[in-house]
Amino acid sequence: LRFAFTEDQLLFQKAVRDLLVKECPPVAVRHAWSSSDARAESSVRWSHLAEMGVVGLLAPAASGGLGQTEVDLVLLVEECGRAALPEPVIETAAVAMPLLAAAGEGRAGAVASVIAGEWPVAVGLIDTGPYVAGAATARLLILQAGDDLHAVEPDDVQIIRVESLDPTRGLGIVTWKPTPVNRLDVPPGAADLAFDRGALASAAFLVGLADRMVELAADYAREREQFGQPIGSFQAVKHLLADALLRIDFARPAVYRAAWSVAQPETPADLRGRDVSMAKAYASDAATRAARVALQVHGAIGCTWEHDLHLWMKRAWALAAAWGDAAWHRRRVGRWLLG
Amino acid sequence: MDLSETGEEAAFRAEARQWLEAHVPAAPLASFDTAAGFEQHRAWEAELFGGRWSAVSWPVEYGGRGADYIKWLIFEEEYWRAGAPGRVNQNGIFLLGPTIMEIGTPKQKARFLPRMAAGTDIWCQGWSEPNAGSDLAGIRSRAVLSDDGEEWILTGQKTWCSRGAFADWLFGIFRTDPAAERHRGLTFILLDLRTPGVTVRPIPQLDGETGFAEVFFEAARVPVTHTLGQVNRGWQVAMATAGFERGVSLRSPARFTTTADRLVELYREHADPDLAGEVVQAWMDAEGYRLHTYLTVSRLLQGGTIGAEASLNKIFWSEMDLRMHETALRLLGPDAERPERSWVDGFLFALSGPIYAGTNEIQRNVIADRVLKLPRGTAP
Numbered sequence: 001l002r003f004a005f006t007e008d009q010l011l012f013q014k015a016v017r018d019l020l021v022k023e024c025p026p027v028a029v030r031h032a033w034s035s036s037d038a039r040a041e042s043s044v045r046w047s048h049l050a051e052m053g054v055v056g057l058l059a060p061a062a063s064g065g066l067g068q069t070e071v072d073l074v075l076l077v078e079e080c081g082r083a084a085l086p087e088p089v090i091e092t093a094a095v096a097m098p099l100l101a102a103a104g105e106g107r108a109g110a111v112a113s114v115i116a117g118e119w120p121v122a123v124g125l126i127d128t129g130p131y132v133a134g135a136a137t138a139r140l141l142i143l144q145a146g147d148d149l150h151a152v153e154p155d156d157v158q159i160i161r162v163e164s165l166d167p168t169r170g171l172g173i174v175t176w177k178p179t180p181v182n183r184l185d186v187p188p189g190a191a192d193l194a195f196d197r198g199a200l201a202s203a204a205f206l207v208g209l210a211d212r213m214v215e216l217a218a219d220y221a222r223e224r225e226q227f228g229q230p231i232g233s234f235q236a237v238k239h240l241l242a243d244a245l246l247r248i249d250f251a252r253p254a255v256y257r258a259a260w261s262v263a264q265p266e267t268p269a270d271l272r273g274r275d276v277s278m279a280k281a282y283a284s285d286a287a288t289r290a291a292r293v294a295l296q297v298h299g300a301i302g303c304t305w306e307h308d309l310h311l312w313m314k315r316a317w318a319l320a321a322a323w324g325d326a327a328w329h330r331r332r333v334g335r336w337l338l339g
Numbered sequence: 340m341d342l343s344e345t346g347e348e349a350a351f352r353a354e355a356r357q358w359l360e361a362h363v364p365a366a367p368l369a370s371f372d373t374a375a376g377f378e379q380h381r382a383w384e385a386e387l388f389g390g391r392w393s394a395v396s397w398p399v400e401y402g403g404r405g406a407d408y409i410k411w412l413i414f415e416e417e418y419w420r421a422g423a424p425g426r427v428n429q430n431g432i433f434l435l436g437p438t439i440m441e442i443g444t445p446k447q448k449a450r451f452l453p454r455m456a457a458g459t460d461i462w463c464q465g466w467s468e469p470n471a472g473s474d475l476a477g478i479r480s481r482a483v484l485s486d487d488g489e490e491w492i493l494t495g496q497k498t499w500c501s502r503g504a505f506a507d508w509l510f511g512i513f514r515t516d517p518a519a520e521r522h523r524g525l526t527f528i529l530l531d532l533r534t535p536g537v538t539v540r541p542i543p544q545l546d547g548e549t550g551f552a553e554v555f556f557e558a559a560r561v562p563v564t565h566t567l568g569q570v571n572r573g574w575q576v577a578m579a580t581a582g583f584e585r586g587v588s589l590r591s592p593a594r595f596t597t598t599a600d601r602l603v604e605l606y607r608e609h610a611d612p613d614l615a616g617e618v619v620q621a622w623m624d625a626e627g628y629r630l631h632t633y634l635t636v637s638r639l640l641q642g643g644t645i646g647a648e649a650s651l652n653k654i655f656w657s658e659m660d661l662r663m664h665e666t667a668l669r670l671l672g673p674d675a676e677r678p679e680r681s682w683v684d685g686f687l688f689a690l691s692g693p694i695y696a697g698t699n700e701i702q703r704n705v706i707a708d709r710v711l712k713l714p715r716g717t718a719p
Contacts, residue, residue, distance in 0.1 A: 001348055001409050002341050003630070004637040071340050218711045233714040235700070238707030242654075245706060249651050253630035254623075260342050278623050327616075334619040337603060 003256070005075065013075040019048060020083035026308040032086035033167045033311070039137050040087040040120035050117025054089070058098040063108070064115050065101065069263035070094070070197065074204040074255055081208025084315050086168040088120050088134040090323075094201035095194050096121035096142050099149065103184045110140060110151065124174055127195050128323060135159050135172030144191050145178040152182050166314040192269055193262075196276040199323040200262055203255045203276075203283035209316045210248045210283070210290035216309060217241060217294035224299075237297060244293040247286035254279040274336045277329035284320035284329070291316045342633075344413075351406070352413045358390050359421035371427040372548035377461075377505040380427035384458025394432045394456045397440070401448070402456035408587070408636035415591035427502060431455040431462030433588040435510050435529075438579055442568045451529070463532075465497035465511025465554060466577065472499075473701050476521040476574065480556060482513035482528060484563070491515075491528060491563060493536070493556035501695070503552030504541035507532060512573040525573035529565040536560065545687040546678070587636060587645065589696060590656045592629035598663050598685075599625035602670075605682070609670040617666040624659040631655070647709035650702035657692030657699060664689040 059065025221232030397403025480495025516524030
């Protein structure tokens with residue numbers, strides 16, 4: 001038994017972190033806010049992530065992917081969260097990629113386009129609720145009807161735009177028709193697995209967001225002086241931040257274990273769902289707490305549009321509620337635990 | 340990453356399970372905070388030692404099995420699963436023992452470790468004093484060298500010594516250089532509680548049993564060979580011990596996953612849908628602590644260290660344990676005031692978790708200062 005990542009996995013994580021520090025600074029996230037119709041495929045950083053193999057990580061090597069697993073992916077998605085990456089890495093890399101790759105030869109073209117970073121994908125499952133993130137800018141939509149999943153072209157859907165607190169979410173309500181042609185030929189249970197992958201990746205993303213918010217707040221607490229000393233020297237402030245860090249530190253292993261459970265094909269669906277739900281509940285709680293604490297530590301400046309903190313807070317609130325909120329996931333653990 | 344057990348680990352688990360099934364007493368022992376219960380628990384330690392299960396992570400030469408951290412966790416899971424008795428010598432085996440192995444002299448290792456593993460010597464710790472609690476460096480108990488330099492002469496008082504009422508030996512820190520700065524001038528000393536000049540006064544805890552003691556030293560003479568580590572370096576020795584304690588070994592996850600399982604059973608008896616969410620959270624927290632521990636020990640096995648992060652663990656388990664017991668009391672309703680219910684007794688003990696081994700307020704300061712690198716405040 002070994003609950004640790006390999007040197008290679010950690011190096012890959014660091015490479016993604018370094019890339020995003022350069023190519024996804026707060027000013028870039030802010031830019032994505034003001035141009036929410038910007039297309040992922042025209043984003044340089046998205047194509048760089050695709051070149052590194054992040055987008056196609058879960059596709060088999062034979063299809064041009066890296067043939068890696070969710071265990072590899074969560075570390076990278078955590079970094080995307082740390083940078084508040086505007087592009088749809090959860091939907092595209094974690095959910096659509098393995099689904100399309102499992103759908104057989106007929107989808108080889110779509111697989112290649114997704115791996116290349118040309119096709120950002122939106123995902124609308126029954127359990128993800130009425131709003132489809134990134135619907136208007138997606139080049140392909142994975143949509144659920146009953147037990148079946150469908151890969152639908154943008155031309156075949158009607159979208160009503162819905163505003164989100166976080167404009168990069170690009171929410172839409174999608175009207176469409178399932179047909180035998182757009183139906184994905186995937187094994188039974190694929191929709192549940194797709195949901196678990198999305199919830200897992202959003203949990204990893206939330207951990208990254210939370211970690212960055214605590215980091216921002218700690219930085220601020222070291223700089224900002226009141227009563228002639230940095231506010232970070234006051235116990236009331238120290239304890240707020242220590243508590244926020246605690247939740248992140250305990251969310252992380254839950255996310256890593258859930259990644260392991262999803263990556264093992266032999267994991268029974270109920271245990272996989274339990275582990276993913278625990279991870280998402282922990283991560284949602286950790287991120288909303290981190291947002292709350294980071295805001296409190298920043299004080300009034302954190303309540304302004306001008307300050308960058310809300311770029312992370314709003315994504316955290318959005319993702320904490322998406323892919324099942326903490327209460328939804330606790331109920332799912334409860335059904336497993338208490339019957 | 341591989342979260343499945345190796346064949347060797349599975350075999351180790353099976354061996355532990357088999358031994359425990361054959362040896363764990365059918366009826367629970369009396370509380371080790373009573374004189375009779377203490378001796379029952381000492382006998383159990385000897386039985387564990389007989390099977391080489393009393394200190395599985397110790398090297399074979401001292402009666403252990405040389406088990407790595409993962410195997411230690413596996414043993415703990417089996418131990419709690421079997422409902423085996425509490426470990427009366429945990430301060431010795433989990434805290435002092437590893438420190439002696441690390442910095443003790445060969446004579447100290449030979450003198451203390453085998454008797455510790457066998458339960459012949461049961462140890463308590465002597466850190467707190469009436470005026471040195473969270474501010475541990477405020478210790479005033481003195482140790483002065485005798486004229487011939489052969490003995491320490493101890494004066495002063497220790498307090499809140501868990502299991503001190505019936506223990507055989509005490510390890511503690513004493514001030515040996517009063518002129519030095521607070522954290523210097525302290526020395527780590529091992530002493531026999533039957534030494535003339537040592538008086539042990541039991542202190543009843545919230546449950547009425549004498550789980551605590553205060554210990555008075557009136558010119559008690561201790562051989563200088565019972566100094567652990569260097570003279571005037573006792574703070575560093577104590578902090579090394581505290582690292583083990585807060586970090587991994589004091590509270591193994593199995594203790595809490597067992598509590599969570601019992602809480603689920605209690606919920607089935609008293610199903611109160613309003614409390615379902617709390618029960619689920621309790622189960623997740625116990626599991627979360629287990630996962631966190633496996634991640635930590637995997638890092639240690641790869642050569643990593645545990646530092647201030649240990650404080651995160653301590654806060655998490657102590658507050659989780661208290662929450663789980665509070666949920667249990669809510670499920671019990673009117674029975675929550677009946678002390679014979681094990682949950683009520685457990686609640687009284689869980690209350691002390693955020694206090695002992697360094698209060699959670701001190702732990703939060705440690706995290707803020709050393710992990711988040713916030714500026715030190717004026718106090719502490």
